[in-house]
Amino acid sequence: MPERITEHYERHAHAFDNERRKRFAERAWLDRFLLGVPKGAPVLDLGCGAGEPIARYLITHHHPVTGVDVSHEMIALCRTRFPRERWIVADMRSVPLAGPYGGI
Template structure:
């Protein structure tokens, strides 16, 4: 099921982009994330979509962005909008980064992977972060697999147990600086903000 995510977002790229530009519930979490990101630091956006509204917000705050998404249409929109930044059509599980980043976010993207792939991605993210770099992502509140719905189609989600996320983050060189289960101000998402050890 996770491998059908690319097809889903490719089919609905423009509808998703239209809806996404009207919803920016994560702004206050991005502000907390940016407090810990070095001024002008390079940020990796995993599951960047079409760049709205998240990438635009980060760019407007003076950051260079590398965005990764599995949808060619989404990446095409990002390239059109923000041509001075780096946009890669890729599966985050297979991506290879030749540098480290001051911040990494995986908003509404990491939870489309199954449990094992999420664990593997957190390990990779730990390697991709600069010392004291920030990592922002969201999950469900407990260990689960769920089939949601978007644009009339099924959409896969999975989450690990909170203690497992804590263990994985620590093993990958990160410590949690903020965590909010089912944050009502973020649309009910469970949000994690972590920092890599110095």
């Protein structure tokens, strides 16, 4: 099953990204989340997709982002958009990560 999900996102990465960039339903939740994250603390974004809109929002609020996604295509978009951040192609269930992170 995980392989099928990966294949799906690889095939449809750009279409998914285009749709995600049109709406930002998580803004209120992220504002509350950031209240508990120390200023400037790194944030781990599991299942980051192409980085829009969540990683962008975190970055604009001065939080370094480490993003993890199983899709090479999605991570390639992240690396193009946000080259200063850390982007990892991996299954979030088994990726070894060095912290600490102010929020996940």
